[in-house]
Amino acid sequence: MKQVAQNLTFVVIVFCLIAGCKFKDPSIPGHSRKPMLSFKNVEGITYTEVRRQQNGLSFNEYGYHLNSDWKLRFVSNDSIALYSPVKKQFLNFPLSCGIDSVFNTNRSFLRMKHMSKDSLIFELLEAKDDSLDMKGTKVYMLFYADNYIKNVLHTNAATLQRSNRKDSLFVKELIKRADSSLTNAFAALNPVQLISTRSSITVEKKKTVADFLFNNYNTSDDYMNPTYYITINKVHSDFNYSFSAYVDKEGKLFYNTPLIPFGDGGYKQEYVRFSKAIMNTYLKPYVKVKPGQTLGMSHTSSINLYVHGKKS
Structure with missing residues (x-):
């Protein structure tokens, strides 16, 4: 029960953080209004994640594997469908948008770096206590539209998600150190x-x-x-x-x-x-x-x- 309470508390904090976001004051030098993020142009398109680090690696120095396991579809501006590998189906989750291309879903804070009908790029953000670290984690999530993977790249998601030669060389260096x-x-x-x-x-x-x-x-x-x-x-x-x-x-x-x-x-x-x-x-x-x-x-x-x- 304690764990459940902690998780529910986190969810409440998430929505409070999003709700507390305000536009920058245009009367202050250097500040300007930024529009709320909209997903209308990409609604209904199914995207599959293929890579999650800016340097192209899927491993970090601790051996953590940045698994490409997200599959999503924007349903509306306040709802997103995420694929559950456990239930083997898409589940709808609330979607909350803030300023500066920031949004939250499934207990994750993300910043949209690129959005088109062919691909998406998110940067992961970290929530600390009651604040959000806007400097970012430098961990990026790259998505391709399923249609783009099939008809333009002429491949499949499993092939794109495979570890590459760069991953192998990186792991070999870690082994030398170990x-x-x-x-x-x-x-x-x-x-x-x-x-x-x-x-x-x-x-x-x-x-x-x-x-x-x-x-x-x-x-x-x-x-x-x-x-x-x-x-x-x-x-x-x-x-x-x-x-x-x-x-x-x-x-x-x-x-x-x-x-x-x-x-x-x-x-x-x-x-x-x-x-x-x-x-x-x-x-x-x-x-x-x-x-x-x-x-x-x-x-x-x-x-x-x-x-x-x-x-x-």
């Missing part, structure tokens, strides 16, 4: 796989359920912060430890740091000592580790482990 130091690890688009080789040890990977209210259909946390719940049965005494670890491109496991906070005192050292022992005694010998991969290339990445020992 090879030089574990601390340069980056998220793997295909995360680490942990496979138990003993019936007394079970491994479950956390899986994000795509949902509009809670995560805006964004499941990227599954590879940005891969989390595994491991249960070890028939141990000498019950225990619970949580820590992060690195997995290098050979599949070797390296302890990183505990996932719980500590106050003053020596308890942290004891916690690290015991959790390392659990990793070395149970996980390394009895859990097969397949390294994470991005674009088919294995590399060092970080994972979170929650290990529960059960005596009986």
